[in-house]
Amino acid sequence: MATKSCCTPKKPSSTNPVSVSKVRVIVRVRPFLPHEISSRNANPVPCVSVLDQHFESAQDEVAVYLKDPQTSRKECYQLDSFFGEEDNNVGQIFSREVSPMIPGIFKGCNATVFAYGATGSGKTYTMQGTNEHPGLMTLAMSMILSICQSSGRTASISYYEVYMDRCYDLLDVKEKEISVWDDKDGQIHLRGLSQVPIHTMSDFHDVFSSGVQRRKVAHTGLNDVSSRSHVVLVISVSTPSADGTGAAVFGKLNLIDLAGNEDNRRTCNEGIRLQESGKINQSLFALSNVIYALNNNKPRVPYRESKLTRILQDSLGGTSRALMVACLNPGEYQESVHTVSLAARSRHVSNFVPSAHKQETPKVKVDMEAKLKAWLESKGKTKSSQKLAAFNSPVPRKTPCSVTISAKRCVTFNGSVKEGRTGINENTKQQHTNERSFAVAFGNLLDSEDPSDTFVEDEENGNCGVKCNNKQEPEHHTKKSSWEPDKNISAEPLTETMNSPIKNEIKDAAQSPLRKPLSPLNISVNQKPLEVFSQTPVIETCSANKGIIQKNNTPLGKFSTRSSALKNCLVQEYIDFLNNASREELLELKGIGEKMAEYILDLRKESPLKSLSDLEKIGLSSKQAHNLFTKAAKNLFEDKATDSILS
Numbered sequence: 001m002a003t004k005s006c007c008t009p010k011k012p013s014s015t016n017p018v019s020v021s022k023v024r025v026i027v028r029v030r031p032f033l034p035h036e037i038s039s040r041n042a043n044p045v046p047c048v049s050v051l052d053q054h055f056e057s058a059q060d061e062v063a064v065y066l067k068d069p070q071t072s073r074k075e076c077y078q079l080d081s082f083f084g085e086e087d088n089n090v091g092q093i094f095s096r097e098v099s100p101m102i103p104g105i106f107k108g109c110n111a112t113v114f115a116y117g118a119t120g121s122g123k124t125y126t127m128q129g130t131n132e133h134p135g136l137m138t139l140a141m142s143m144i145l146s147i148c149q150s151s152g153r154t155a156s157i158s159y160y161e162v163y164m165d166r167c168y169d170l171l172d173v174k175e176k177e178i179s180v181w182d183d184k185d186g187q188i189h190l191r192g193l194s195q196v197p198i199h200t201m202s203d204f205h206d207v208f209s210s211g212v213q214r215r216k217v218a219h220t221g222l223n224d225v226s227s228r229s230h231v232v233l234v235i236s237v238s239t240p241s242a243d244g245t246g247a248a249v250f251g252k253l254n255l256i257d258l259a260g261n262e263d264n265r266r267t268c269n270e271g272i273r274l275q276e277s278g279k280i281n282q283s284l285f286a287l288s289n290v291i292y293a294l295n296n297n298k299p300r301v302p303y304r305e306s307k308l309t310r311i312l313q314d315s316l317g318g319t320s321r322a323l324m325v326a327c328l329n330p331g332e333y334q335e336s337v338h339t340v341s342l343a344a345r346s347r348h349v350s351n352f353v354p355s356a357h358k359q360e361t362p363k364v365k366v367d368m369e370a371k372l373k374a375w376l377e378s379k380g381k382t383k384s385s386q387k388l389a390a391f392n393s394p395v396p397r398k399t400p401c402s403v404t405i406s407a408k409r410c411v412t413f414n415g416s417v418k419e420g421r422t423g424i425n426e427n428t429k430q431q432h433t434n435e436r437s438f439a440v441a442f443g444n445l446l447d448s449e450d451p452s453d454t455f456v457e458d459e460e461n462g463n464c465g466v467k468c469n470n471k472q473e474p475e476h477h478t479k480k481s482s483w484e485p486d487k488n489i490s491a492e493p494l495t496e497t498m499n500s501p502i503k504n505e506i507k508d509a510a511q512s513p514l515r516k517p518l519s520p521l522n523i524s525v526n527q528k529p530l531e532v533f534s535q536t537p538v539i540e541t542c543s544a545n546k547g548i549i550q551k552n553n554t555p556l557g558k559f560s561t562r563s564s565a566l567k568n569c570l571v572q573e574y575i576d577f578l579n580n581a582s583r584e585e586l587l588e589l590k591g592i593g594e595k596m597a598e599y600i601l602d603l604r605k606e607s608p609l610k611s612l613s614d615l616e617k618i619g620l621s622s623k624q625a626h627n628l629f630t631k632a633a634k635n636l637f638e639d640k641a642t643d644s645i646l647s
């Protein structure tokens with residue numbers, strides 16, 4: 001079994017510096033299962049339907065309509081396509097949605113298909129399938145192999161899972177988890193991941209089924225064999241280069257069966273299951289934040305918020321094609337609304353790179369890192385150069401069980417679940433949102449023990465820019481397709497004039513207060529919600545805080561907002577100072593010694609510092625960089641206090 005560092009090879013340079021791609025978002029509804037039919041007196045009513053779908057229409061857009069048979073609540077969302085309860089809907093999804101992505105892989109583009117949905121909604125059935133009904137993984141492998149066989153190209157697979165934010169090889173059990181790192185070109189590497197050549201479908205079945213056996217599954221109250229990890233099949237292809245030098249250009253297709261998002265109130269999870277569920281929900285939340293950021297051209301794409309999104313960094317956004325299959329259980333209204341609303345929000349992903357800043361940042365990062373490493377090495381083995389080298393070494397192994405979530409967090413969460421059950425309303429939700437923003441703003445202010453991720457994550461946006469600029473626009477979509485840029489990026493409810501009764505119902509649904517467009521929740525080291533994918537917001541804080549921060553315009557609300565702005569100003573001033581100060585001036589700052597001053601002077605020669613995270617290029621950890629700033633800021637306040645006492 002071949003074991004090597006698995007990475008996305010360098011993409012051909014783009015002729016068009018502005019590369020745009022989108023995630024197509026489709027809905028797949030599984031049929032009612034026999035026991036569900038019998039429990040509904042043989043007359044189950046699906047909670048989801050579609051209005052006016054025309055596969056032949058160029059517009060290729062559908063209105064997905066959700067109605068709760070019990071309460072008559074309704075919702076409506078626009079998505080790219082809808083596959084109803086027919087038996088062979090996976091085959092249809094493959095031929096209409098996945099097979100058009102495959103030719104691009106032979107041209108060096110990446111593509112990703114992921115199944116998202118609640119536990120038991122049919123994700124594994126869709127991706128992995130059964131012997132009788134092959135899933136998208138098998139169908140894709142088959143098509144890729146037939147192209148390889150007719151063109152002399154080669155294919156190989158890797159298969160791994162991300163469990164509790166750790167990556168494990170499913171084809172070759174190893175002592176160590178797979179470490180993830182990105183090189184100076186912004187390419188993602190999974191060090192030590194097996195890559196097995198596949199020549200025939202029989203090879204594939206042998207290798208794949210052994211991997212499937214290793215997948216971690218466990219019993220929960222909702223689905224007998226519920227997958228507790230995200231599982232990724234990577235099919236890579238190589239092809240001789242056009243210039244005949246023998247170098248190969250690679251493309252890869254990631255097929256991802258995401259773990260099901262869970263509502264722990266329903267699963268009654270506890271112990272390790274609760275921890276697993278927290279990690280699952282957290283990483284799905286991170287994925288939704290990444291998609292949201294891409295969707296809305298946000299300057300910061302938080303790829304580093306979870307292992308999953310970090311791994312997908314080179315396959316989500318840029319010119320990588322992506323398809324999200326939102327899987328629905330037709331008997332679960334609330335779950336379906338939750339899944340479809342996230343899917344609708346994710347619908348149009350466009351990784352547009354309009355500003356000079358975005359295009360410059362990655363280059364600066366790459367050049368600075370390379371130069372710094374060379375410079376450090378030229379001065380002998382310094383502590384800093386060892387730190388840089390350590391970045392490339394595998395992470396020491398920890399078993400999944402060694403990952404813990406603080407008991408305090410679980411207790412708070414459980415307590416709040418109980419309160420949430422008693423009936424949560426919109427005001428309460430608003431209050432929760434306010435409480436969250438308050439906590440983040442206040443917690444970030446000069447918190448030297450718990451540095452905000454903001455400083456680190458600004459840099460990630462640069463990484464995104466590297467990918468965008470390096471990637472090639474796929475060639476095989478010539479007509480105006482849904483992959484092309486669309487200025488009307490929106491997951492808004494339907495608002496057109498509708499006449500029929502069902503259309504009126506849809507209009508009502510669109511106006512329903514429940515149908516508020518989702519907005520991304522802020523996530524930081526201070527606040528990592530375990531239950532972001534649960535159906536009801538559940539963060540309930542102590543009653544003392546409730547009254548104070550109910551509205552943003554309270555004195556405390558204003559203070560927390562302004563203090564956050566003040567911190568940003570101070571950080572900017574500090575960076576400006578580091579960029580402009582003389583050696584002597586640098587030495588006057590607390591925490592900056594001779595060596596540090598020398599590093600900073602050398603670092604900024606190449607390019608000015610843009611954020612505190614740039615200080616990591618000289619070997620500081622994000623915490624050290626933050627502490628450096630905190631010392632300077634505290635010093636400032638101490639000086640002011642002394643001044644006022646003296647005057």
Ligand SMILES: Nc1ncnc2c1ncn2[C@@H]1O[C@H](COP(=O)(O)OP(=O)(O)OP(=O)(O)O)[C@@H](O)[C@H]1O
Pocket residue numbers: 030031033086087117118119120121122123124125126223225226227228258259260261327
């Ligand atoms: N088209 C279909 N025809 C028949 N059964 C189906 C179909 N789709 C899904 N199922 C069945 O529905 C059940 C749940 O599906 P599956 O295990 O794929 O859900 P899941 O979303 O992967 O759940 P989890 O996240 O817990 O792993 C399984 O018994 C599966 O066989």
